[in-house]
Amino acid sequence: MTSEERESNCPTIVSVGDHRRIKQPRRRELAMFTDRPWVGLRTFGDGVYWTVRRWCLQDHKALMYSVNQTVSLLGQVIISVRVAPRNPSSDVILPYSKANGSARVKMGRTEVIASVKAELGRPSSSAPGKGKVSIFVDCSPTAAPQFEGRGGEELSMELSAALRQCLLGGKSGAGGGINLSSLSIVDGKVCWDLYIDGLVVSMDGNVLDALGAAIKAALSNTGIPKVNIASATTPDEQPEVDVSDEEFLQFDTTAVPVIVTLTKVGRHYYIADATSEEESQMSSAVSVSVNQQGSICGLTKRGGAGLDPSVIVDMISVAKHVSEELMNKLDSEIAAAEAMEEDSS
Amino acid sequence: MVESAKGMNDLSSEMEVDAFRRLFPLRFHERHLLESVRPDARPLGKARDTSLALGAVASADGSALAKIGSTTMLAAIKMEVMTPAKETPDEGCIAIEFHMPAICSPIVRPGRPAEAAPVVSKQLSDTIVSSGMLDLKELSLVSGKAAWMAYLDIYCLDADGALFDAALLAAVAAFSHLQIPVVSLNDDGRIVVFSKESEGEKPKNKPVNEEKRKLKLRSIPFGLTCIIHKNYILADPTAEEESIMETLITIVLDSSYQLVSLYKPGGPALAYQPIIQDCIALSRQRVGELQTILNEAICDMEVD
């Protein structure tokens, strides 16, 4: 099913919702988000209950269910959270013959491409037994009018830095999604350099999460050529490496975290997967990267407004919940995309 | 000041001193010159208070912080190893760079280097090389194989006139503070820092420069910049004075009062011989002052 079909099958209230939102930006009623499933948290007495409503767009019909769950959150504030709303539909594409792996992820109208390229390089002297990974993001001028010329540079830089922080872990490698030791070929002499490039093709909010998902998908699509090392070399010389054209090693992506951005709008709302329009109203946003074990692997904050420490703690716990769902969703999408690719080839 | 400015202009009697200073800067300064005094209460030939501290940067091999008035310079030397050039196998090398980071002055913006920086940079390296203060042979480690490259970087932390004088003072002070690390030649032919703790390696790799940890500084150069305006000579100008009266003359003498360089980059005023001689006389006096300041700084360092 194509995305156009999907959109046409959405409830007609979508346009109404959007329209109303523009006119009355302050009245963020839950009904406005009918095009997107959401989870609401509401306070009743001391406890906070989760209400989950969800439209499964795949089934072309609105399906609603609710869960009552007590969550120990501080205060009596009403917090509504939309969760994993736009389906991350990832289709693995292979337009770059030179890349070792690539993926395209769409979330609503946000579309990003990630590609992974592996090249032989020399390990740095400070970490002789490890490979190197570099992440760069580029914002295509077609994605938004403000990216024309050098306009996208600042955002590109911010996104690259945030991705590095969220995916590569600490200095010792703890919490890193990519096992750098597995990229080593000969200690101190040869290693793989992974170049991960992200491209924002079309932007409608939540680009960081989309890029994180795309990189995860691209890495799982990445095959690293097997190498044979000519053994008889003196320790001084650079060893000769023979790169195989046929045999590839699959990259292990189970440790790669997913990124969940919660955007704080107004005083009491935080939204997952915000659109551009919603982001324009944000006071601040917190991006949390969470791995499969539920550990936090990175966190960044955007937006100048200060947050109460307890709110940040809340946001981290909400992001953890959201990430579980996103992780499952992404894993199944990646598996499906890979199956498709195998069929076609 | 309002009182004394009365004679100059009718306007000035109705004006605050600060406003007069901004609107008619030249007249403001000339009025002072008539009284043989400068806006900061200095006599014309006197330099500002100067201070010097050695060893300001722990991560460098030699460093110094020099302050002339509010002009502040931080100089630091890092020693690295290079293969000497074929023509001069027994000589090391020095590379001098003068930086004006954005913090030092409102006219410098990041990404656009200040115009003055490369000029001062060139002037400094010319002066230090031609003064014969250093013997580059002292920087040799293993003839033809390895020699020291001394990177001297001077940062202007606060720019308030007479940049060259302060930079030169910081540079020579950094050289006099320089302590060359003890190094040895390892098996791969690379120079590594000699460490006493490294057990078992001592007999194999002897230190190559145990006796050469300090450079012998012969004639040390010191500079004085003066403004020439009409018949007046203003020693050690501030940034404000430099911007209003544009003719500068910089004289560098070494510690035995020999002339190292004389630099007068154009400007509307011409320097006649008597003026130049007056300037040189002022610098002779200043060199004496600076030498005492440097010696005191070195003594302070040794006491610590």
Next chain:
Amino acid sequence: MAAKAGTTPATYSPSPTTNNKKKNRTPLFSDVDWVRPDGRDFHQCRPAFLRTGAVNAASGSAYAEFGNTKVIVSIFGPRESKKAMMYSDIGRLNCNVSYTTFATPVRSQVSDNKDISSQLHKSLEGAIMLNTFPKTTVDVFALVLESGGCDLPVIISCASLALADAGIMMYDLVAAVSVSCIGKNLVIDPISEEENHQDGNLMTTCLPSRNEVTQLTITGEWSTPKIHEAMELCLDACSKLGKIMRSCLKESASTSQE
């Protein structure tokens, strides 16, 4: 320059690169009971030295020294925004961080200042009343004289002090502290050596009197309780640092009055 005129030869720093020595050092940190290289307690910050008015040419400035980390921040403005900038009814903040060539053990090691500059911008903008200087720009320029660990937090705290010295209206001072996670231990205000061995890092910048966090960055793998613990540590240290910064400002105000 003899060498500069010709081709500048390739040079290297004669660092003590005996590999076995480095390997000896790593387990030092992974033990349960190790001692910090500078002998501090795990939860003890380095002594802070702060002073305003370090640069006369600037509208406001501050110098900060935390152990071997030495930073100068100058503030210029509010002054006219660049001509190319569009009209803005709130003020702009322009941040730039640079390092001296001798700041790091190896010469000119720091390459990416843009990232650290944008982090400085993000940490400060929430504290400044930008509406008080419309159409103009305040420039925040930082120079790291020596990098000895925790550079960014020191720059941020120093910059907010310099902003106060320049008389820029702020909601509160910004205090920043970072915590390193090394093995099972959390160490506050780490030095470079500790930062090079850390498993994770958490940096908090906050407005101490308003109890608001303007910036929080986490790297490495963290469990939720550990994050809580680290945040508590940071916030506590931030409020103490805030007091030191406040007293530094009071001191400079009283001396200027005399």
